[in-house]
Each structure stands twice: as C-alpha cells, then as structure tokens.
Amino acid sequence: xxxxxxxxxxxxxxxxxxxxxxxxxxxxxxxxxxxxxxxxxxxxxxxxxxxxxxxxxxxxxxxxxxxxxxxxxxxxxxxxxxxxxxxxxxxxxxxxxxxxx
Numbered sequence: 001x002x003x004x005x006x007x008x009x010x011x012x013x014x015x016x017x018x019x020x021x022x023x024x025x026x027x028x029x030x031x032x033x034x035x036x037x038x039x040x041x042x043x044x045x046x047x048x049x050x051x052x053x054x055x056x057x058x059x060x061x062x063x064x065x066x067x068x069x070x071x072x073x074x075x076x077x078x079x080x081x082x083x084x085x086x087x088x089x090x091x092x093x094x095x096x097x098x099x100x101x
Contacts, residue, residue, distance in 0.1 A: 007083055012051035012090060017065060019073065019089045021045040044072045044100065045089065054093070064093055070100035 012018050022042045026033060047070075050063045065071055077095030081088045 014052040015054035016051040018049040019045040
C-alpha cells in the first residue's frame with residue numbers, strides 16, 4: 001500500500017462492522033497505575049462503519065447496528081487491524097452481543 005492508511009478509508013464487506021474499541025483504564029479506582037502489560041482488551045466500543053447485508057439460506061440478514069452505536073462484543077470475536085496506535089476490530093454481525101442505549 002502506498003502512503004498512509006486512515007480509518008475513514010476502511011469500508012467493511014457484507015456481514016462485518018468496523019469498531020473502535022473503548023480506551024482501557026490505566027489507573028485503578030484507588031489510584032494505582034497499571035502497566036501496559038496488564039491491559040485487557042475492551043469488549044465494547046463505537047461502530048465506525050457497517051458492511052452490507054448477508055444472505056443465509058436465502059434470507060437477508062441486515063446489520064444489527066448503525067454507525068455511531070456503542071456496542072458490546074464477544075471477547076474473542078473479530079479481527080484486529082492496527083492503524084497508528086489504535087487497534088480497530090472487524091466484527092461479524094453475530095459477534096455483537098448488545099447495543100448500549
């Protein structure tokens with residue numbers, strides 16, 4: 001790839017959404033600073049882009065979310081894609097567990 005890639009250039013294919021995971025807490029409630037090695041991947045974030053519908057057994061499955069939704073997703077779901085310091089997630093529709101209202 002030539003040049004620099006930006007997240008706005010990414011458009012998920014059918015059946016996928018692109019999510020920016022929430023920032024992880026680096027400090028405990030009592031003020032203890034946690035090292036980077038302690039970071040656990042967040043299971044929630046913001047939908048940045050949505051791919052098209054998929055067809056399963058002849059039935060159309062529409063995306064359960066839209067751009068801007070806050071979602072909770074499976075801990076081991078999705079595929080990571082790093083741009084700069086941010087690691088984005090490409091998730092299948094079925095990897096999304098809930099929309100945060």
